[in-house]
Amino acid sequence: MKSIIVIGAQWGDEGKGKIVDIYSEFADTIVRSTGGNNAGHTLVVRGEKFIFHLIPSGILHPGKKCVIANGVVVDPKVLLAEVDRLRERGYLKDHAQLKVGLLANIIMPYHIVLDRAREEKLGSRKIGTTARGIGPCYEDKIARTGIRACDLIHPDTFAEKLAANLDLKNFLLKHYYGAEEISFQSCLEEYTGYGERLKPYLIDTSSFLNEEINRGSKVLFEGAQGTLLDIDHGTYPFVTSSNTTAGGACTGSGVGPTKISGVIGVSKAYATRVGGGPFPTELFDEEGQLIRDRGNEYGSTTGRPRRCGWFDAPVVRYAHRLNHLAGIALTKLDVLSGLSRIKVCIGYDVGGTKRDEVPLSLPEFEAAKPVYEQVEGWKEDITTAKAFGDLPKAAQKYVRLLEEVSGVEVTLVSVGPERNQTIVRRNPFRS
Ligand code: GDP
Ligand code: IMO
Ligand code: MG
Numbered sequence: 001m002k003s004i005i006v007i008g009a010q011w012g013d014e015g016k017g018k019i020v021d022i023y024s025e026f027a028d029t030i031v032r033s034t035g036g037n038n039a040g041h042t043l044v045v046r047g048e049k050f051i052f053h054l055i056p057s058g059i060l061h062p063g064k065k066c067v068i069a070n071g072v073v074v075d076p077k078v079l080l081a082e083v084d085r086l087r088e089r090g091y092l093k094d095h096a097q098l099k100v101g102l103l104a105n106i107i108m109p110y111h112i113v114l115d116r117a118r119e120e121k122l123g124s125r126k127i128g129t130t131a132r133g134i135g136p137c138y139e140d141k142i143a144r145t146g147i148r149a150c151d152l153i154h155p156d157t158f159a160e161k162l163a164a165n166l167d168l169k170n171f172l173l174k175h176y177y178g179a180e181e182i183s184f185q186s187c188l189e190e191y192t193g194y195g196e197r198l199k200p201y202l203i204d205t206s207s208f209l210n211e212e213i214n215r216g217s218k219v220l221f222e223g224a225q226g227t228l229l230d231i232d233h234g235t236y237p238f239v240t241s242s243n244t245t246a247g248g249a250c251t252g253s254g255v256g257p258t259k260i261s262g263v264i265g266v267s268k269a270y271a272t273r274v275g276g277g278p279f280p281t282e283l284f285d286e287e288g289q290l291i292r293d294r295g296n297e298y299g300s301t302t303g304r305p306r307r308c309g310w311f312d313a314p315v316v317r318y319a320h321r322l323n324h325l326a327g328i329a330l331t332k333l334d335v336l337s338g339l340s341r342i343k344v345c346i347g348y349d350v351g352g353t354k355r356d357e358v359p360l361s362l363p364e365f366e367a368a369k370p371v372y373e374q375v376e377g378w379k380e381d382i383t384t385a386k387a388f389g390d391l392p393k394a395a396q397k398y399v400r401l402l403e404e405v406s407g408v409e410v411t412l413v414s415v416g417p418e419r420n421q422t423i424v425r426r427n428p429f430r431s
Helices: 016-024 076-088 109-125 134-143 155-176 184-201 205-214 246-253 286-294 313-323 362-367 393-406
Strands: 002-008 029-032 041-045 048-052 065-068 098-101 218-222 262-268 271-273 307-309 325-331 341-350 353-355 369-376 410-414 422-424
Touching: 002 016, 002 246, 002 313, 016 041, 016 218, 016 262, 016 325, 016 410, 016 422, 029 205, 065 205, 076 184, 098 184, 098 205, 109 134, 109 155, 155 184, 205 218, 205 246, 262 313, 286 307, 313 325, 313 341, 313 393, 325 393, 341 393, 369 393, 393 410
Parallel strands: 002 218, 002 262, 029 065, 029 218, 065 098, 262 325, 325 410
Antiparallel strands: 041 048, 271 307, 341 353, 341 369, 410 422
């Protein structure tokens, strides 16, 4: 039995999609347990690019089962469009390859409108959400008023819950936000239609996953977002509305923690962040722009330019503490090629006091000035390296430094977006 969780060790967009695609070869089932279509996971396979927002990144491997578990908030329109696009490209021919949790909460049109209206009202204090309705949908889930996938296939229950929700949401939209109201009838018809199309995929995903694990299948849990965006442990309120840390994989999928063999954290060889919130190593100069251009750091979901900065070791150490990482999959090392020197943040100066750990208070994190260690760069193109020993000595030294300062072994190095631009040093499914 082997069940591995892959999570983002920074602020999201670390390259989880690519890493999950690589590990999927060794797994039988791949699961998304948290988040929604705020995620954008990019894969490049033999020159073809795929971006997944909801469907697990293992879907391109024929015969592997992909599960969207109960903890995910599902926008059915986005999911069905993703299914259609995959079908057009010759994938997901057998609908049994994809399974969706009956208990997953559904993102409704009012969630999206509320997300946008609220951000607009916040003005300069906005979170910078992906505007996909994620927060408002999770709020309804926690308030126990949400509409779930199972409701969409029971028209009477659905109509009742929709009416109750619209009663309040339309009041808010009209009287608080000055926005347009949502029509009960058109929403009912549209979402009942989605329910019919989703029906063949809907199952008890917790039961399915536990049976799979009990009969010896290997399960790979695909995290979304990143550790610092976790609702409980991240840079609140500049976070998403779910648990992005490893525990979320268990609660979201209904698989017990003792069935998990290990957690792999994905981290870029530098750092990026989209949306607002503290980011001590952020670069505002031409070096930041160079990294953005070389790394093509523009959001997979919203197209927004990502904020770029140096590797922040306290952040990754924090991710290690929260997730207990068995290894780091280090991505985008190739983006740093050609820089004469590279900086690594090893701690912070907060108001004159040296700190080794991520400050828990937002004002302190915002005030944190990075303390850097500087290392030599390398000039060589590393995108064709097949083994760790193929990397220039300075690049090897840089990876070893990251291991030392983050306290975690780098078990995979990614040197380009393509599936085959990957150096696997230790495979979690085999060790
Ligand atoms: P995710 O949300 O964690 O799956 O990451 P995204 O897909 O949003 O962003 C990662 C981006 O980096 C994608 O465009 C990937 O194709 C790309 N990428 C992943 N690994 C590498 C790498 O090692 N080198 C380069 N140059 N690009 C990479
Ligand atoms: P993947 O899975 C990077 C960020 C948003 C915003 C905050 C809250 O591709 O790594 P939300 O729409 O979730 O309410 O936005 O979280 N965010 C992400 N940033 N990668 C993601 O997903 C993200 N999902 C949400 O930019 O700052
Ligand atoms: Mg992404």
